[in-house]
C-alpha cells in the first residue's frame with residue numbers, strides 16, 4: 298500500500314465544533330483500522346518466533362560481503378558457502394580477502410572472487426559495482442559488514458580515529474547500498490544486509506563514537522526499509538539490520554572485555570544466527586535474539602531506572618576491570 302495510504306476524511310466546511318468531532322471520529326476510525334490489521338500481524342510474529350519460517354534457498358546465488366577477509370565477514374562467507382552460494386569477498390586487505398577465497402574454493406567448492414576496495418571511498422565503491430557486474434554478474438545479497446571496532450572514551454579518541462570510524466562504519470554502508478540498490482531495483486530483486494551492533498540500539502559508554510556510528514546504521518536501515526516500501530519495492534528488495542552482542546573475532550576485543558556480564562559470542566555461532574535470520578527475511582536480527590527484547594523492555598523505563606538496570610544487571614562499570 299505505501300504511497301496509496303490516504304486519509305479518507307476530507308476536510309469540509311463545517312462549524313469548528315463539528316470539525317473537532319469529525320477529526321476525533323476519524324482518529325477513532327483510523328485507530329480501529331490499525332488494531333484490526335496489527336493484531337493478526339502481531340500473532341503471526343509470535344508464531345514465527347515459536348515456529349521459525351522456512352529458510353530461502355541461496356544455492357547458486359551471488360553473495361557479496363565487505364570486510365570478509367577476517368572475523369565475522371569470513372565466517373558468514375563460509376556459512377553462505379555451506380548453502381551453495383558463490384561469494385564476492387571485498388576487503389581493504391587483499392591478502393586476507395584472497396585467503397578467504399582460497400578457503401571457500403578449496404573447502405566448499407564454490408566460486409569466490411576477491412576485490413581490494415576501501416569501502417569508505419565513494420569512488421572505489423562506484424568502480425567496484427561496475428567491476429563486479431562486468432566480471433562476476435549481478436549480486437543477490439549484499440552484506441555491509443566491514444567495520445572498525447574500538448573501545449574508548451570520547452576524550453581519548455583522536456580526530457583521525459573518529460573520522461575513520463564514521464567513514465568506515467557509516468559512510469561505507471551508505472555508499473555500498475546507494476550503488477548496489479540501483480542495480481537491484483533495475484533487476485527487481487536483492488537483499489541488503491548491514492551489520493550494526495547491540496551498541497547500535499543500546500548506547501555503550503565504553504565506545505561512545507562506535508556506538509554513535511552503529512546507531513546511524515540502524516537509523517539508515519530503518520529509513521531505507523520504509524523508503525523501499527513507500528516506493529513499492531519492498532517485496533522485491535529485502536533489508537536486514539543485524540545487532541550482535543560482543544563477538545570473539547579479534548584478540549584486542551577479547552583482551553578489552555575482561556568482565557562482560559553475559560560472556561562473549563563465538564564468531565561461528567554469530568555467523569550462523571545471522572545467515573539464518575537473513576534467509577528468513579528478518580528485517581531486524583539481534584544475536585542473541587532475546588537481547589533485542591531486553592533492550593526494548595529497558596527503554597520503556599525512565600533514564601534513572603535504566604541506569605539502575607545498567608549498574609545491577611548489565612554491570613557495565615566493570616566491563617574492563619581486572
Ligand SMILES: NC(=O)c1ccc[n+]([C@@H]2O[C@H](COP(=O)([O-])OP(=O)(O)OC[C@H]3O[C@@H](n4cnc5c(N)ncnc54)[C@H](O)[C@@H]3O)[C@@H](O)[C@H]2O)c1
Nearest residue numbers: 364366367368369388389415416442443444494543544546
Ligand atoms: N567483534 C565484535 O564484538 C562485534 C560486535 C558487534 C558488531 N560487530 C560488527 O561486525 C562487523 C565485523 O567486525 P569484526 O569483529 O569481524 O571485525 P574484524 O576487524 O575482525 O574484520 C573487519 C574486516 O573489515 C576489513 N575492513 C576494515 N576497514 C575496511 C575498509 N575501509 N574497506 C574494506 N574493508 C575494511 C578489515 O580488513 C577486516 O578484514 C563490524 O561491522 C563490527 O562493527 C562486531
